[in-house]
Amino acid sequence: MSWFLFLLLLHFPPCTCSSVVLPAVCNHEDSSNLLQFKNSFAVMNSYWLTPYCSSYSKSKTTSWKNGTDCCHWDGVTCDTMSGHVIDLNLSCAMLMLIVNATNLKELVLDEIDMSAIREGSLSLLMNLSTSLVSLNLQETGLHGQFPISILRLPNLQELRLSGNSELRGQLPKSNWSAPLTVMDLFYTAFLGEIPDSIGQLKYLNQIWLSDCCFDGLVPLSLWNLTQLTTLAFARNKLHGEISSLLSNLKHLISLDLQGNNFSGHIPDVFANFTKLDFLALSYNNLGGQLPPSLFQLTQLSHLDLSFNYLEGSIPSQTTKLSELIVLRLDNNLLNGKIPQWCYSLPLLKEFSLSNNQLIAKLPRFLERLQSLKALDLSNNQIDGGVPKWFNNLLYKWNMDFIDLSFNKLREDLPNLPDGISYFSASNNNFTGEISPTICNASIPGNFSKGNAFETIKLNGNQLEGPVPQSLAHCTKLEVLDLGDNNIEDVFPSWLETLEELQVLSLRDNKFHGTITGLSIKHPFPKLRIFDVSNNSFSGPLPMQYLKEFQGMMTVNDSAQEYMITNGRTYGSYNDSVVVIMKGELIEMSRILTLFTTIDLSNNMFEGEIPHVIGELSSLKGLNLSHNEISGNIPQTLGNLTSLEWLDLSWNQLKGEIPMILTNLNFLSVLNLSENQLQGLIPTGKQFNTFQNDSYIGNPMLCGFPLSKSCGNDDEEPPSVSDQGEESGFGWKAVAMGYGCGVVFGMILGRLFIKTAKPLWLARLLCGYT
Missing domain, CATH: 3.80.10.10 (Ribonuclease Inhibitor)
Incomplete structure (x- = not known):
């Protein structure tokens, strides 16, 4: 029956609710297998259908009867010469899934609408074979209590349930499916503590528990899963310290613990993480200084430590972050000067140091960042005028986002190029007039109408003169804040x-x-x-x-x-x-x-x-x-x-x-x-x-x-x-x-x-x- 399953997995196209009848006599073996296949399903009531199938009044399998030509059955297409079944279209067939599949190994029904399946029917849905190796039910709309027995199937290697936000469940405290390599519960309503028994999954390679409702401490046994390449626990209610046993997970490619209540220091254990590409610890309660080993990660492309209580200076020694694309250290308690290595990252596109206590005029090293698209230095102690080299650099950068607000910058505002969508220089000490080219920093006197500004905030300065009429060219503008200035008009x-x-x-x-x-x-x-x-x-x-x-x-x-x-x-x-x-x-x-x-x-x-x-x-x-x-x-x-x-x-x-x-x-x-x-x-x-x-x-x-x-x-x-x-x-x-x-x-x-x-x-x- 495996080839039927193969056809089933391939043929859930957009509903046409029609069949093709060909002048051929059905192969007897195919007919027998199809009838056996039909008996492994339950048929839903018509009111459970999706909007695409609401006009179809009966299940396609109604026409599947013993003694009739299977090539004339709804949803079945046969080869015109041999009579073998070559295509099976069961879209809009009102099936509820397999309920008696003793040899089933893989079931992939991602993005099939199962929202109409009632919670009481989930047990019927999950009457799956002990031979099951892979179960993929992502974004199906399943809801209710997920049977814990699924996680105990003896041969299960891959479980993907992500995107079912109303599907509840808990992790077993014993007798896990030992061969499990992938467990994806992202954006479900699974809750409770992560049990110590998770350490039994010695083959586990990827674990996605982000955007669930887990709480409590991370068990120490987790750090023994040395085969992990992905560890994602973001946006839960986990707390406690991040153990130094994290050093055991040397094969990690992605580590995402953001949006929890982790506290204590970030352990300085990253020296041997030669494969780590993504690291996010933001939105926690982490304190202490930045661990030096973080800045030796040669493959890291995304580093987000924002919204914590990290303190001290940013390490000044030369780093190996040559692959870094996103660097977010904003909303901490960092102080001192911005080190030079921050401006020698060739691939950096997003750079945010806002809401710290950093002091530095606008450093000239910025001009080395040729790929930069977003710069956020707001809420610091940066003072002085905007230098000419910075104005020149803006034209080379082709920036999308600039935020210099809440600093001590003075004198004239920077000139802005076309294409920028967000600019904020509010709460500084700027003086003088608003440039008439604020919405067209290309050729003065010939203002373009194609700029991409969405937000302009210049409030809290000492700007004078009238409002430039070139602002009327900012056709995409959503926010204009000129408050608390000396504008006379x-x-x-x-x-x-x-x-x-x-x-x-x-x-x-x-x-x-x-x-x-x-x-x-x-x-x-x-x-x-x-x-x-x-x-x-x-x-x-x-x-x-x-x-x-x-x-x-x-x-x-x-x-x-x-x-x-x-x-x-x-x-x-x-x-x-x-x-x-x-x-x-x-x-x-x-x-x-x-x-x-x-x-x-x-x-x-x-x-x-x-x-x-x-x-x-x-x-x-x-x-x-x-x-x-x-x-x-x-x-x-x-x-x-x-x-x-x-x-x-x-x-x-x-x-x-x-x-x-x-x-x-x-x-x-x-x-x-x-x-x-x-x-x-x-x-x-x-x-x-x-x-x-x-x-x-x-x-x-x-x-x-x-x-x-x-x-x-x-x-x-x-x-x-x-x-x-x-x-x-x-x-x-x-x-x-x-x-x-x-x-x-x-x-x-x-x-x-x-x-x-x-x-x-x-x-x-x-x-x-």
């Missing part, structure tokens, strides 16, 4: 043509005049953060823009993904922006498509609040304070159901506070102070949590929480518990953060970041709290 309305722009921050500059548009049909179609606060804008609020902010009109349920940073950048190059949130200056990262806010505060805007602002249903923050806005608070603000903070203070608003605002269940900060509001303050839900400072400076307001009553001396504050019972929303929920919305959770996340590492998605799936 009118509103750059020509930016509204940038269809990909999602973040525009002009805060804390010297902009002036009215904000008027160019009257194009859909200005700023994707904008989600609009911050022009602390300038000298005047005239009415920019209604022509507010009614067109399409990116703020759709509620996004992924808001839990954004986070507050505290000096470190977590993950890979996530865009961030500084905003005033609930009265505090906060740096938000992962903001694109996840965070929406409008800040027009501290200007000289006048007139009424436009009703159309109530259509921005995904808005989380609205700050119109410290202007000259008059009129009533529009009822439409009650439609902003995602709103978490609202500041209308220090204006000339009048009338009553709309009762509909009590429907804003996520509102945790409200400031209506210093206006001309009057009447009874609404009560119930969130409004029961606001204190006096939300309303001071409005002498005509009365009622809770103010001491001034509204004509009823016996009036008492509303009962929060009663309101909670009526609406399902009580004080206990408020205190636990429900009433504070997602941002309260982010603030808790900020406290967590100060004491531990960020959580990866795999950890969230494992039930971290």
Whole structure:
């Protein structure tokens, strides 16, 4: 029957659900074997079919009957001359897998949709032969509890289950399949400790347990598996020290332990690792100094030790890392100068030393790195001006990513070539004007329109002059942050043509005049953060823009993904922006498509609040304070159901506070102070949590929480518990953060970041709290 299995493994093409009938008489032996083959399968109900096969009402094997010509059976193709079966197409046949295959040795069903198989049927699925040598079920959608007996099959050599994120299981504590050479459980829900019995697998060559839910210590017996070439335990909950017995694994090609809770020092045992190509220990709690033997790995192409607590200087002696392509030492406590060998790596493409305590002017050795595509030196102590040789080098490099932010660089900004997609020089001491060629560092006066900029952050410097109109050529731009400079200009309305722009921050500059548009049909179609606060804008609020902010009109349920940073950048190059949130200056990262806010505060805007602002249903923050806005608070603000903070203070608003605002269940900060509001303050839900400072400076307001009553001396504050019972929303929920919305959770996340590492998605799936 082995040749049938061979055909089965080759013939799961995209579903055609048709057969070819040929004028031939079926070979009797083939017919008998096919019937035996049919009896080894179970047939699924039709509602288990994938979308590609949903129109097929019966299994192909229904037509397979004894005494009929097998060449006329569905899915069977015969040779026109001999009558032998030459092709077997069982796509859309509603089979559930082999349940009685006593001689089966290899079963490869990768990427076949088995998501409809119920957990109770897994035992039937796994009624496999003791002769099984290889089982490949990668990315099949299997879920439920994986039978531990599979890992005890006496002849099993290869087990690949990766990509089944809902498939649970545990590793056996005894009686492993001794011949096992490959065990791939990557991105499954296997959990528990790695048992000491894993040391029985003396032939194990590759072990992939990354992105699972394993915890506990790594057993010492693991380091006795001397045949290992791949050891991948990334993004689990493993802890403890990395044993010096790691030195036993001299055949390792790839070692990936990132995203765990390993602590202690990195053992200095790499001298004899002559084959090691990939080493990642990032996102742990490792401390101490960099072990010198790391820098003698002649075959290493990827070294990532970022997001740890490594300290001391980078070893200055000559290294043998001639094959290195990626070097990440960022987000540690390294100090001293950057050694020369860092700039003599001929193949290096990505170089990140950000968020350390390194001091060095921009070293000239950089010009030796001819292959460099990404350079991150942010958050260090680098000072001085940008030298001319660095500007010249940028044109030779053809860089994609440059981050020099949070240093002490001064004088003029570097000139930038076409093709760069990310540039950040924020929080330095740059002076002078923004170059008119910032979006076209090729031929001045002949600005190209093909540049690839996606992010430009120049905030926190001392840049002067107007915003260069050449920025309109940056058609791929998503983030433009010019905040906290000395830019003097009118509103750059020509930016509204940038269809990909999602973040525009002009805060804390010297902009002036009215904000008027160019009257194009859909200005700023994707904008989600609009911050022009602390300038000298005047005239009415920019209604022509507010009614067109399409990116703020759709509620996004992924808001839990954004986070507050505290000096470190977590993950890979996530865009961030500084905003005033609930009265505090906060740096938000992962903001694109996840965070929406409008800040027009501290200007000289006048007139009424436009009703159309109530259509921005995904808005989380609205700050119109410290202007000259008059009129009533529009009822439409009650439609902003995602709103978490609202500041209308220090204006000339009048009338009553709309009762509909009590429907804003996520509102945790409200400031209506210093206006001309009057009447009874609404009560119930969130409004029961606001204190006096939300309303001071409005002498005509009365009622809770103010001491001034509204004509009823016996009036008492509303009962929060009663309101909670009526609406399902009580004080206990408020205190636990429900009433504070997602941002309260982010603030808790900020406290967590100060004491531990960020959580990866795999950890969230494992039930971290």
